[in-house]
Amino acid sequence: MAPLRAPRPRGLALGALAAAGTVAFAPFPAAPAAPTPVPRTGFETSHGARWTSGPEETAFLAAVDRASPRVRVDRIGSTVQGRPLRLVRIGAPAPKDPAAVRRGNSVLLICSQHGDEPAGREACLSTVRDLARATDPTTTRLLAHTSVLVVPTANPDGRAADTRGNADRTDLNRDHLALTTPEARAIAAVLRDYRPDTVYDLHEYTPKPPWYDRDLLSLWPRNRNTAAPVHRASTALSRYFVAPAAQRAGFSTGVYGIWTDPVTGAPVKQVAGDGQERILRNTAGIKGSVALLVETRADGQRLAAGPADPAGGNRRRVAAQRAALKGLFAFLDRERGRIETATTAARAAGLADRGPVYLGGADNEPPSPDRVLTRPPRAYRLDAAQFARVRAVLAAHGVDWRWDGDGGATVPLRQPLRALVPLLLDGRADDHLVAAAPLDR
Missing domain, CATH: 3.30.70 (Alpha-Beta Plaits)
Structure with missing residues (x-):
């Protein structure tokens, strides 16, 4: 098999919105038709001053669902405190059942497993809207062959409380083996029923300048039970698609968990990012999915206009996540056949x-x-x-x-x-x- 190729500097035109109108012929001039309002998140309407609330997310997803035949929003569970866990399915049109997804390529976005890491969630919400409305050829081609699955808020109780863990203080990203929480069980059910070819997990991290100080870090499954073709595809997604897409947008990149020398760039020590099977990127790799963890820095305001502009820092955090998502979608578009070959081989290997x-x-x-x-x-x-x-x-x-x-x-x-x-x-x-x-x- 030839090696995965690095992408040319082109990407998915996320945010491209259709602008269609009608002309009415009548004896008297008719008032122009009112354009359909574009759904916007609380984060967008506040220009980054605050994060989207739970009720705002509910209204936003309902509006996107109503406006596009590509989208279907389902409730896949409830949290300890009774908040809904949702799965958004995007296709052309939206797949009606898991079997329809399994016949083609699929990608699963898991957003904000840690409730105090909201930037990935905001990127997921706006991306759902943009995929639903986009008319550019690249997006149309992608959705014709790939079902996009999104859990926009994987930890609603933690997001409401601004805490890392859920209402029981459990770290969801250490619960993908034992499945003690309703949130982890819901994600496991999606992995079981849809068997996504790619799993993409969005987080934020606290930098430690000057050793651990990049806008965006990513990491593939390190668990040694990950099949070799899946491991190769996962590392390629990180190195040749996500990192270059972020760099083209002006963001610095690195490997999650590895401190580096600020002068030479040589690795100094590893502080995180091991092969624990209970972490989602590793669990997904063991189950035969190409997988990637993406972490943006949680102090974006330091790299924006300064401490006096926290909203600008928040916008930068979300922009870094959206830039990385462009790399993901370029990977899905260009390497679809290789992805499916890798995941199919990994799952068939267990039968041997x-x-x-x-x-x-x-x-x-x-x-x-x-x-x-x-x-x-x-x-x-x-x-x-x-x-x-x-x-x-x-x-x-x-x-x-x-x-x-x-x-x-x-x-x-x-x-x-x-x-x-x-x-x-x-x-x-x-x-x-x-x-x-x-x-x-």
């Missing part, structure tokens, strides 16, 4: 049931021998009590099992989510749910 499973390490950190299952068991046996504890989680992930006569179950490794099974059920895994009995080959 060959090769090791890694309980630790990362793509830049070789695991110790005791963290590698060189000959994984053929299955794991759950007794009745264990199965009762984990059945709902297995179902939410889409893991296959076979009923046993005593109320327990056997979970085979020969399935598309092969690499996920030991991480959930092997007592040696860092975040296992139960220590099931391995059944040797």
